[in-house]
Structure formats: structure tokens, C-alpha cells
Amino acid sequence: MDFNDTPEEAEFRAEARAFLSQHLKPKTPGALRSGNREDFLARAKAWQKTKAEGGFAQITWPKEMGGRGGTVMQQVIWGQEEAKFDAPTGPFAIGLGMCIPTVIAFGSDEHKQRYVQPALKGEEIWCQLFSEPAAGSDVAGLKTKAVKDGDEWVINGQKVWTSGAHYSDFGILLVRTDPNVPKHKGLTMFIVDMKQPGVDVRPIHQASGGSEFNEVYFTDVRIADKDRLGEPGMGWKVALVTLMNERLAVGGSPGPDWKEIMDYARSAGTLSNQAFRDKLADWYVAAQGYKLTKFRTQTALSRGETPGPENSIGKIINANHLQVSATAASRDAGFISA
Amino acid sequence: MNFDFSDDQKFLRDEARKFLEAQCTMAHVREVLDDDSKSHNEGVWQKIIDMGWLGAAIPEEYGGLGLGMLELCVIAEELGRTLAPVPFGSSAYFFAEALKLAGSEEQKQALLPKIADGSLIGCIAVSEGPGDIATGTIATRLKDGTLSGRKIPVTDGDIATHAIVLAKDGSGASLVIVDLNQSGVTRKPIKTLEPTRSHAAISFDGASAQLLGEAGNGMPLLDQINDRAAVLIAFEQLGGASRCLEMATAYAKERQAFGRAIGGYQAIKHKLADMYVKNEVARSNAYYGAWALSSNAAELPEAAAAARVAASEAFWFASKENIQTHGGMGFTWEVDCHLFYRRAKLLAVQAGSPAVWKEKLVSALEAKND
Numbered sequence: 001m002d003f004n005d006t007p008e009e010a011e012f013r014a015e016a017r018a019f020l021s022q023h024l025k026p027k028t029p030g031a032l033r034s035g036n037r038e039d040f041l042a043r044a045k046a047w048q049k050t051k052a053e054g055g056f057a058q059i060t061w062p063k064e065m066g067g068r069g070g071t072v073m074q075q076v077i078w079g080q081e082e083a084k085f086d087a088p089t090g091p092f093a094i095g096l097g098m099c100i101p102t103v104i105a106f107g108s109d110e111h112k113q114r115y116v117q118p119a120l121k122g123e124e125i126w127c128q129l130f131s132e133p134a135a136g137s138d139v140a141g142l143k144t145k146a147v148k149d150g151d152e153w154v155i156n157g158q159k160v161w162t163s164g165a166h167y168s169d170f171g172i173l174l175v176r177t178d179p180n181v182p183k184h185k186g187l188t189m190f191i192v193d194m195k196q197p198g199v200d201v202r203p204i205h206q207a208s209g210g211s212e213f214n215e216v217y218f219t220d221v222r223i224a225d226k227d228r229l230g231e232p233g234m235g236w237k238v239a240l241v242t243l244m245n246e247r248l249a250v251g252g253s254p255g256p257d258w259k260e261i262m263d264y265a266r267s268a269g270t271l272s273n274q275a276f277r278d279k280l281a282d283w284y285v286a287a288q289g290y291k292l293t294k295f296r297t298q299t300a301l302s303r304g305e306t307p308g309p310e311n312s313i314g315k316i317i318n319a320n321h322l323q324v325s326a327t328a329a330s331r332d333a334g335f336i337s338a
Numbered sequence: 339m340n341f342d343f344s345d346d347q348k349f350l351r352d353e354a355r356k357f358l359e360a361q362c363t364m365a366h367v368r369e370v371l372d373d374d375s376k377s378h379n380e381g382v383w384q385k386i387i388d389m390g391w392l393g394a395a396i397p398e399e400y401g402g403l404g405l406g407m408l409e410l411c412v413i414a415e416e417l418g419r420t421l422a423p424v425p426f427g428s429s430a431y432f433f434a435e436a437l438k439l440a441g442s443e444e445q446k447q448a449l450l451p452k453i454a455d456g457s458l459i460g461c462i463a464v465s466e467g468p469g470d471i472a473t474g475t476i477a478t479r480l481k482d483g484t485l486s487g488r489k490i491p492v493t494d495g496d497i498a499t500h501a502i503v504l505a506k507d508g509s510g511a512s513l514v515i516v517d518l519n520q521s522g523v524t525r526k527p528i529k530t531l532e533p534t535r536s537h538a539a540i541s542f543d544g545a546s547a548q549l550l551g552e553a554g555n556g557m558p559l560l561d562q563i564n565d566r567a568a569v570l571i572a573f574e575q576l577g578g579a580s581r582c583l584e585m586a587t588a589y590a591k592e593r594q595a596f597g598r599a600i601g602g603y604q605a606i607k608h609k610l611a612d613m614y615v616k617n618e619v620a621r622s623n624a625y626y627g628a629w630a631l632s633s634n635a636a637e638l639p640e641a642a643a644a645a646r647v648a649a650s651e652a653f654w655f656a657s658k659e660n661i662q663t664h665g666g667m668g669f670t671w672e673v674d675c676h677l678f679y680r681r682a683k684l685l686a687v688q689a690g691s692p693a694v695w696k697e698k699l700v701s702a703l704e705a706k707n708d
Contacts, residue, residue, distance in 0.1 A: 001408065001629040002340050009339075262707065271704070281696035284703060285648045289619030292626050295341040302339050313615045 003295070005077075006302065012074050016081045019054050023047070024085040041167055044088035048122025057120050058096055065104065065112075066120045073301050091164055095119050095126030099172045102242045103191065106229040111191065115170065127168035127194065129159040129216060130239065136161075139174075140183045140236060144218060146175040146190070148225075153177070153190065155198075155221040165201045165214040168194045173223075174239055177232050187235030191227040198222075258283040261329050279328050283321060290317045341625060347412050350405075354391075354416040361385050362420040364674050370423040370534045371677065377497045377527070377536035383424040383456075392430050393454030396438070401451030407569075407632040411624075414570045418577025421681050423534040425459050425494035427574065427688075431567040433460020436502050436513070439566070440551035440559055445515065449500070461498035463489035463540055464560065470694070471504065473511045473557055478542065480505040480512055484522070485542040493688065495538030496527045502550060502563075503542070510554030514547035522546070532684035534677065564689045565642040569627035572642075575649035575685050576617070576624050582656035582678050583613045586663040593665075600663075609663055613656045620645075620652035640706070643699035650686040650695075657682040 005013055024047070051057040052066065059075040061067020068074070082089065100119050103111055118124040135142035144157025155175060165171065171192045178186035194201070198221035203211035230238040262280060265271040290313065297307040343351070362382045370376045386392070395410040396402025403409075410430065417426055434453045437446055452458035466477055467490055478487025485505055492501065501516050518525065522545030525538045551559050587610055590601030600606050627645030630638040657679040661668035668675045686692060 001342070001625070001632065003629075005339065258703075259707065262703065277700045278693070278696050280703075281643075281647055281699045284699060285623060285644050285651075286619060288626065288644055289622045289648060292341065292622035293618055295339055296622060296625070298339045299342045303342075309614075310618045310621075313618050316611070316615050317619070 009073060009077060009302070012070075013077050013081060016056065016078050019056060020081055020085050020087070023050055023054075024087055027084055027086050040088055041091060044091045045122040047088055048092050048120075052121045065116055071301075073298070076298050076301060091125050091167065092119075092122065094128050094163055095124075095168075098128055098242045099126040099170075102172055102189070102229060102238060105241050106189070106238050107191070108226065110226075111229075115191070124169040125164060125167055127162050127165045127171040128242065129162050129165070129171045129173040129192070131161045132158060133160050139239070140187065142174060142176060142187070144173075144175045145179070146177045146188060146223070148177075149222075151225050152222045153225060153228075155190075155192075155218045155223060157218050159216040159218075160213075161204075162201075162214045162216050163212055165194065165216050166203050166211070170194055171216075172229065172242065174235050177235075181233070184236045185233055187239070188232045189229040189235045189238040190223050191229060192221070192223055196221065258287050258325070261325055264329065276328070279325075283325050286317050286321050290314055341629070343408060343412060347408055350409055351412045351416060354413055355419070357385075357389065358416050358420040358422065362422050364421075364677065367421050367423050367534050367677060374529075374533070377494075378425055379423045382422060386422070386424055386426065387456030390454070392426065392434075392456060395430070396434055396450050396454050400446055401454040403454075408628055410570060411573045411628045411631070414573035415577040415580075418574030418681075418685075419581045421534060421578065421677055425461070425497055425536075427567070427571065428461040428494040428498060429453055429459050431570040432462040432563060432689075433500065433502060435566045436462070436550060436559075436563045439562055440513070445548070445550070449515075458500055459494065459498045461492055461494045461501050462563070463492040463495065463501045463503045465489065465491060473506070476504060476506040476511055478503065478505045480507040480514055480547060483546060483548070485514060485516060485545045485547040488539060488541045490539040491528055491530065491537040492540050493535060493537055495540050496525050496536050501540065503547065504556055504560060505547075507553055507556070511556035512553050513550040513556045513559055515550050516542070516545055516547045520545055530684065532680040534680070535684060561639075565638050566631060567689050568642040568646040568695070569624070569631045571685055571688055572620070572624045572627055572645035572649035575653040575682070576620050578678055578681055578685070579613075579617050579620060579649070579653040579656040582653070582660040582675075583610065583617055585675070585678075586610060586613065586656075586660045589664055606663060609659045613652075613659050616648075616652040616655050620648040623648040640699055640702040643695045643702060646689075646695045647692055647699060650682075650692045653678075653682040654686060 048057065055068050056078060058065070058067040059070040059078050060072055061069070063069040096119060100116060103115055107115070115124070119126060130139050130142070132142045132144060144155065144159060146153040146155050155173070157175065159173075162171070171194050173190045173192040174187055175190065176186050177188040180186070192199070198219045200217040200219065202215045202217070204213045204215060205211055206213070258280060261283065262271065265276060265280075270276060293310050293313060297311045300307040366379050366382050370379050390403050391413050393402030394405045394413055395407050396404070398404035414427075414431070430453070434450065437449055441449070449458060453460060464471055466488065469475070478485065478489065485503060487505065489495070489503065495501065498518055501518055503514050503516050505512055505514055516523070518540070522543050524541045524543070528537050528539055530537050587601070590606050590610065591599050593600045601610070623645045627641045629635065630641035635641070657675070661675045661679060664673060664675055667673045
């Protein structure tokens with residue numbers, strides 16, 4: 001056991017780091033939370049363009065698609081290194097991570113010509129329109145319908161929790177095209193232009209004060225039949241391919257930050273509180289568990305193996321521990337931070 | 339990044355699993371559970387001795403297999419899976435590791451080969467009843483090479499041939515090696531809630547003892563020994579926790595209620611998912627402990643503590659949720675769930691309770707981030 005890169009991995013890491021430090025500043029606490037949305041989007045688009053030009057936009061995509069033709073392991077290393085810098089990456093994660101791979105897998109040559117490069121260069125942003133008010137975990141129960149009308153489909157219904165819809169140019173849209181067959185069999189996937197008439201995007205005001213998600217209403221929205229992804233009724237299979245791409249997301253989030261809380265408690269003079277120390281130990285163990293599990297996933301990838309389901313524990317650990325640690329920090333350590 | 343066991347180590351694990359699944363079944367564990375006169379399963383113990391596992395991490399020059407700590411971790415996980423009712427941990431994790439750490443050349447030559455061939459069973463005697471042990475509170479005394487006092491409970495104290503004992507030595511504390519088969523030693527088996535592992539109270543009345551390491555260095559040395567044993571115990575706990583999740587999952591698929599398998603209900607699915615998350619957190623922390631242990635890393639104190647805290651939580655949680663998943667059958671004598679619950683309770687307090695390890699962990703983090 002060791003935590004070292006192979007020589008090839010080390011070489012790629014050095015290359016990635018050199019590129020990053022040439023273009024970005026190292027990450028500082030809170031940097032990504034400051035500034036207004038327009039600034040952030042402009043910076044994000046500029047950074048995406050820089051990455052595309054440098055050959056770091058999509059590491060695992062084939063070169064003919066504008067990718068690097070690299071390994072999954074290189075993708076992981078890039079994610080780790082990019083996370084150390086003040087890199088505005090959020091707006092492109094869904095489009096490049098999920099939507100465009102779906103377009104590549106199921107779209108026509110015309111689609112690939114039209115959409116892949118602009119997305120890669122940060123010129124166009126994509127969102128994913130799956131969930132509905134009555135179809136969350138049971139997404140195959142969705143009701144937004146599409147009715148064929150000549151060479152077009154007419155869409156009516158509502159989507160919800162659509163991340164980034166308010167600044168997206170296009171989306172992949174899962175709708176019901178046949179209400180008379182079992183629920184998984186009546187679905188079809190389309191490409192939708194988010195700026196066209198009849199598409200009404202309403203941001204959801206979150207408890208945190210921010211707005212990252214939206215409700216999206218479709219009223220008599222017309223989509224050309226040629227913008228269908230996969231055959232009518234095959235939408236569920238197409239959606240599974242979209243979601244599969246999510247499983248390789250092993251970079252990014254650092255997990256619960258026990259150290260930030262420990263430093264706070266030390267400065268507030270409450271680090272000696274035994275109940276607090278007890279909880280701090282739990283947070284450290286959870287954060288380490290999360291971080292080290294990613295190392296195990298990375299090891300499997302590095303050895304050319306397929307990682308197991310262990311990589312999915314992050315969501316459960318992080319969601320719970322962020323709530324628990326924030327609560328305990330304000331109650332036991334006596335500080336409240338926005 | 340190479341944060342997993344090697345192919346050779348995984349091969350050892352697979353072989354150990356096959357061996358133990360055949361040679362150390364729940365029936366073998368129950369032979370000890372159901373018979374108060376049995377301290378361990380002698381047949382299973384002899385077979386484990388024959389495998390040479392006790393010497394896995396003992397160098398060849400001292401009669402061991404000379405494999406390494408990672409290999410011992412792999413074996414520990416498998417012993418934990420099968421609840422092996424044998425004094426393996428006392429001998430291999432505590433006694434042998436203590437000798438490797440602090441023994442004189444003469445002590446190592448005299449004792450390590452006997453641990454490896456099973457003719458010596460070692461144990462560690464620290465506790466003197468409820469409460470934390472500190473230099474000021476130790477009642478057992480070492481004077482002129484003889485030992486007086488009482489230790490309780492001592493895991494495997496009734497069958498061990500030798501013990502490492504913590505004693506007050508002048509103004510400080512020392513660790514000593516004591517041959518338990520001498521006239522100044524009396525032992526009394528004691529019952530605990532985990533009858534498949536034996537415990538004793540040991541009284542010393544002028545028993546002859548020889549120093550392990552330097553005089554007065556007992557407490558820091560004990561910390562080092564416990565850090566090493568903690569990682570290995572964490573692997574036993576991990577094995578037990580994994581087995582609980584497997585048992586619960588198998589039962590959830592098989593048991594029908596309201597016309598479908600109970601595993602189809604979210605009440606059960608969520609239990610299994612929560613067990614899985616805790617087990618993976620424990621596994622990753624245990625691997626980190628294994629890395630620190632095998633590479634003599636400076637991070638060993640916090641790595642051992644985190645491994646221990648995570649594994650104690652995971653095994654306790656998995657063993658209790660396994661009982662609940664089994665419903666009413668889960669708390670019968672006949673179904674094996676309680677055997678894992680008992681073992682989880684015992685392992686959680688060996689080498690210090692989770693509360694002790696949490697405090698060790700935070701102290702180590704504090705020192706590091708000053």
C-alpha cells in the first residue's frame with residue numbers, strides 16, 4: 001500500500017498542475033461563494049474555453065470529439081488538481097458530464113456537429129430535465145407529455161429541480177410519448193432549446209437564500225422530430241446512459257470539513273469541551289472514511305478494475321454530516337457562521 | 339495510488355476464508371458458547387496453529403512466516419468474520435507485537451518462536467476493574483523483580499501461558515513479562531457477556547517478572563502496543579460487521595411478509611444501506627491504519643484511533659441492525675445474530691473503549707494542527 005502515483009500518473013499530474021497554475025489562482029476559503037452570478041458565469045465560460053484550448057476540457061473523450069483521449073485515472077487526477085484552484089466549473093458539470101455524452105451516444109451526426117464543440121468550449125450551457133413534482137425517485141412515473149404533430153412534437157407539462165435551467169441554452173428532456181404502455185416503455189428523450197417560446201423557467205428560492213434549481217413549465221413547446229434522442233419509447237434506456245455517467249464523478253467535493261470546525265472551536269476557546277471533542281472525532285472519522293474510500297475507487301481505476309458501489313456513500317455521509325456538524329458547531333462550540 | 343491490498347494478499351484472504359468457512363463454523367463457535375468449561379475451541383486453535391498464521395508477522399529469524407503486518411490484517415479480518423473462538427488476538431496482536439516493539443534480543447529469541455508454533459499463548463493484563471488506568475492509580479506493584487496485585491478482566495487470562503502486565507514500579511509504571519505457570523500466580527475464570535472468548539481475574543503474589551523495555555516506560559510503551567493492536571482488532575471488527583450485513587441481506591431477500599420479500603421495503607433497505615455506509619467508512623479507515631502500521635508511519639496514532647472508532651461503531655451498528663432485520667428470530671438463542679452482537683460488544687472495549695480512542699484521536703489531531 002502506498003499513496004503514490006505511477007510514473008505516468010505523476011507525469012500527467014505535473015502537466016495538469018502546470019497548466020492550472022498558469023491560468024488560475026489557488027483556492028481560498030469562500031472564494032467561490034463571492035461575486036454575482038453574471039461574473040461567475042462569465043468566468044466559468046472563459047475558464048472552460050481555456051481548458052478546451054489546452055486539451056483539458058474532457059479528459060476521457062476521444063480526440064475527434066475534442067477530448068484528450070485520456071484514461072479515467074487521468075480524469076480523476078485532473079479533478080483532484082483542479083479542485084485545488086479557484087476554478088469556476090459548476091455550470092458545465094451537468095452538460096459535459098451527462099447531457100453531451102447522451103447526445104454523443106444517441107444523437108445524429110448533425111447533432112454532434114452542432115452541439116459538442118460549443119458545449120466543450122463553454123459557449124453553450126446544458127441542463128437535464130427529468131424530475132417532476134410527482135416523479136422524483138420514481139422518475140419513470142413522469143407525466144409531461146409530447147404529442148406528435150407532423151414532423152414535430154408538442155410538449156406540455158412541468159419539470160422541477162432543474163439545476164442551472166435559468167442560465168442554460170439547451171436541455172435534454174424526458175417526456176411521456178405513449179400513456180398506454182407500462183410506465184418505463186412510454187418515455188422518449190429530446191433535445192430542447194431552453195430559449196424558445198413556451199419554455200418558462202422559474203427559479204426556486206432555497207432555504208439558504210440562493211437559487212440553484214428551477215421549475216420549468218412547458219406550454220405548447222414544439223420540438224422537431226429530428227431532435228429526438230433514440231427511438232420513441234426508448235427514453236428510459238437513454239436516461240440510464242445519462243445517469244451512468246454520474247457514477248464516475250470521483251473528484252471534487254472534499255466532504256465534511258472537521259478541520260475548519262476544529263480551528264473555529266480553538267479560536268472560540270471551546271475545544272476543551274468533552275462533548276464537542278467526542279463529536280469532532282466522529283466527523284474526522286466520517287471525513288476520512290469518505291476521502292479514503294475515494295482513494296480505494298481511484299486505486300481500482302488505476303489498476304484498470306471497475307470500482308464497486310462504495311463510491312456512492314459520499315452523498316449519505318456528506319448530507320448528514322453537513323447538517324450534524326453545522327448544528328453541533330453552533331450549539332456546542334458557540335459560534336454561528338453564515 | 340495503491341490503496342488496497344495486493345493480489346498476493348487478496349489470495350491469502352481468499353484462502354483464509356475458504357479454510358475458516360470449513361474449519362471454523364458457527365457450530366464450532368457454539369461448542370464454546372454452550373459449554374462453560376471450554377475457554378476456546380481446541381480443534382480450531384490447533385488447525386490455526388498448523389496454518390502458521392500466528393507467525394504471519396513474526397520474522398523468519400524468530401520462527402515466523404515473515405510475511406508482514408498487512409498479511410496479519412488480512413487474517414484478522416477473516417478471523418473476525420467467523421468469530422473464531424481462539425486466543426489469537428491476545429497472542430499475535432498484543433503479546434507478539436509488544437515483544438517485537440520492546441523485547442530484548444534474548445526475550446525475542448526465547449519467546450517469539452513459541453508464539454509462532456503455538457506452544458506459548460500470550461495475553462496482556464492492564465485493567466484492574468472499572469475506570470481508566472493511569473500511573474497514579476495502578477495498584478499492582480513491581481518490586482525487586484517480583485509482582486503483587488490483581489488484574490481483572492484479562493482476555494484469555496485463563497489459558498495463556500504468559501502475560502504482559504502493567505505495574506507500578508517506584509514512582510513510574512513498567513511493563514513486565516510474567517510466566518503464568520508459577521506458584522505466585524492464581525487465576526480464576528470469569529463470565530462475561532461474550533462466552534466464546536475467555537476471561538480471567540489473575541492474582542500475583544510475589545510472582546517473578548522480567549522487564550519489557552525500559553523501567554518506568556510502561557505507559558508510553560502500552561500506548562504503542564495498543565496502537566498496533568487497535569488496527570488489527572479493527573480488522574476483526576470489520577470482518578464481523580461485513581458478515582452481519584451479509585446475514586441481514588440474505589435474510590431480507592428470503593423472508594416474506596405481506597406477500598413479498600422484506601428487503602423490498604424501505605424500512606429494511608435503509609437499514610442495509612446505513613450498515614453498508616458505516617462498513618465502508620470502517621473499511622477505509624482500517625486500510626489507512628494498515629498502511630500506517632505496515633509502513634511505521636508517524637500517522638499511526640491517529641490512523642489507529644480512527645480505525646478503531648470507525649470499526650467499533652460499524653460492528654456495533656451492523657450487529658444490532660442484523661438482529662432487527664431478523665425480527666423476532668433475531669433475539670433467539672438459536673439464530674446466530676446474538677453471537678455477533680456479543681463479539682461486537684467485547685471487541686469495542688478491548689485496548690480501550692471508543693470514548694478513550696475518540697479522545698486519543700482528537701488529542702493527536704490537536705497536537706498535529708497546533
